[in-house]
Amino acid sequence: MNKETTIAIPADPGDPEDFDVSVAGLERGLMGRRIRTLRNDLGMSQEEFARAYGIPVANIRQYEIGRHMPPPAVRAYLKVIAAEPEMTKRAVAG
Template sequence: MQVNKETTIAIPADPNDPEDFDVSVAGLERARMGRRFRILRHRLGLSQTEFAAVYGIPVANLRQYELARHMPPPAVRAYLKVIEAEPEMVRRVIAG
């Protein structure tokens, strides 16, 4: 039986906090992915706009990933791994 990641709760809301909300397994995965993009950008000293321009990812998409609104497709997740491993090499290849 497959678990529905959108409806399975990873972190339940605090019942004493009316502004808190449940976080699904999928939401937690999106947040972790968004954090990876943000950490990498900061490590490289780039704004969202600069990162998007250098690595060819639309800035609107990057914003959605970092805000955990959308999970990047598998190809973008694979590309992120390559950028994390060799950011300068990717930059040269893209620029060339």
């Protein structure tokens, strides 16, 4: 099964501006939502989050809009941030 070509949500045929959503696209969108929720729960803008945790702000933006899926190492790092945000921030600050 190819996640990029397998349709998770078909386009509404009555809506000319709608489009199919692939399984991979849905996964990227859900991951973006989790990242945005984490960031918002921490009360941080994208720029503040990026600076605090050493992730380029452009990457945060791309992840949050579901354009790119973070690589496995970044997904693991985000779990660490969610579990221990202050400790992680201090560790990154050095």
